[in-house]
Amino acid sequence: MGKDKGEYSFSTCWNIKRHTVGSAMIAEIAELGFRRVELNYNVSPELLETIEPMIERGEIGVSSVHNTFPHVSDPDYGTDSALLGFDDKDKRRRAIELLVRSAEYAHRYGAEAVVVHPGEVPFDYNIDEALKRLYREQGLDSDGYRQLWNEMIGRRESLSGRYLERIGDSLEEVCERIAAKGWDVTIGIETRSRCYQIPTLREARRIFDRLKDAPVGLWYDFGHGMMMERMGLYDNLKDMEAVKDRVVGVHIHESVGLSDHWCPYVHSGDPAYFDRFLPIIAAAPVKVYELKAACRPDEIERSHELLLGKLASLEAYGR
Template sequence: MVMEDKGEFSFSTCWNMRRHSTGVGLLNEIRELGFRRVELNYNVTEEMLVTIEPMIERGEIGISSVHNTFPHVPDPDYGTDSVLLGFEDKEKRKRAINLLVRSAEYAQRYGGEAVVVHPGEVPFPYDISGELEQIYEGQGRDSAAYRSKWAELMERREAYSAGYVQTIIESLDEVCNRAVSKGLNVRFGIETRSKPQQIPTLAEAGTIINALKGAPVGIWYDTGHAIMMDRLGLYDSIGEMEGLMDDIVGVHIHETIGLSDHWCPYVNSGDPDFYDAYLPMIERAQVKVYELKAACRPEEIHESHRLLTAKLARRG
């Protein structure tokens, strides 16, 4: 049974990626939820595209966006938690640039509007974000242990982030020049991230976007990640968006419970109001994508969408 049409809203394959070995199975399950458009995430393989491409060609599914690096690249240097566009190593950075251009070519070929980009991070010698989350959940953000660990993170971040941001700007400039020369009509959305050592903060996003004025680069506002970073203390996820509202390429729609993300807004948290603060960002986004975890059940997805669209309609 196909559920009610979800209109302009798109749905990420991260929800059911692990349940399928074929592209046709992957997308049919999403189509049954009533979504006409999908975001192909970075775990979609070239093998899956063999059955996905005919579906696109027949008009059975639309592609809103692809998530770099696309299709899947098993090398962790080019994965989701990586220095990526900020590599100092020239060859590694060159490959990262080539892979992002390739993602944009796929997006264009499939009729997508945007590429979701994880720009990079300030590398740490150990898993500092994991330790911070443990302290946050065990002792709280106001504890001495948290303040001490946070100070360590920020000291290194402040020392190195400007250099990485500058390299990311140079990489994106090259990507955009190549995309334009190839006639690609897609935008690059630099995504708000889920770990505090990762780039960009909202201020860094503003720096990158302003440095590339006129280029097809904006912010991909991942609402759940922004909520997490706000809770950890990295930035004000609502107040600091004021100067970036005109630059929203897309949004990932999901809610965070504590520091656990990718839940259905309103439904899984049981909070009828908290997520309202993120509706203006969803409203402004060119591409609106639900990015939910496998634990979200179809009935929760439908109810969440019903509540969210009703609230958006009331704003209008």
């Protein structure tokens, strides 16, 4: 069994595809030394049948749930959709209802937060996929990449204000409903993995400035942030200054090139780049590893030990 991971939590995205019984999925995570989990958006009501008794008995804690929760098969309300920014009023109403439902489950399980992918600037096709292919085949500085990037960023910048307004409206309603219920649950809007998705760090700041006292903050996903920095969307080290006071949770993983959900330091072999996120991890109320199935238990253990060592050095240096 892995060493006790204390306050750190672990997402079920790591092993959900290996299990049909929820309790076995949670037990495997507990074997790594985690006492808390994030229940991700693929957790179904069937899996919850055997997870909920574990929560009730105190065998596992829940740090967070990932909207939409439990699993909703309709891609309109999936992880890559307009969701809280839908132009269609009925669809947006449904997205709000689903986020409130996720918050209800979070409250029921004693979780601190709901992670949500708030929306996007819509495109007729997956321009992010095309850009990533050009990035890999021709490089960031190629004419093909720059041309398509400029096309994407032009549309993104011209329309993002409209969708940020809608997302803000939706979050305002969600927070009012959560407050009316008396639930102590925070909504974390997550930094995303596709370049047309909302929010960038600076867009998140605009949302927070509007919702100053609402229980809404940033869910900083570092692997996604690394990918977006490499593609040219924002600069983590510079832009994190604008949002560090509103970070409510983090997804701890790193990207190797444009492939994400790897163990920090271990899979990239880079001993320094990830260090920029250490102050955010240290201060974050909720800290969740979000790793892919390819990450082995020994790699997870080694990555966590490296991370703890670096955080200890950071704390000692700060004294």
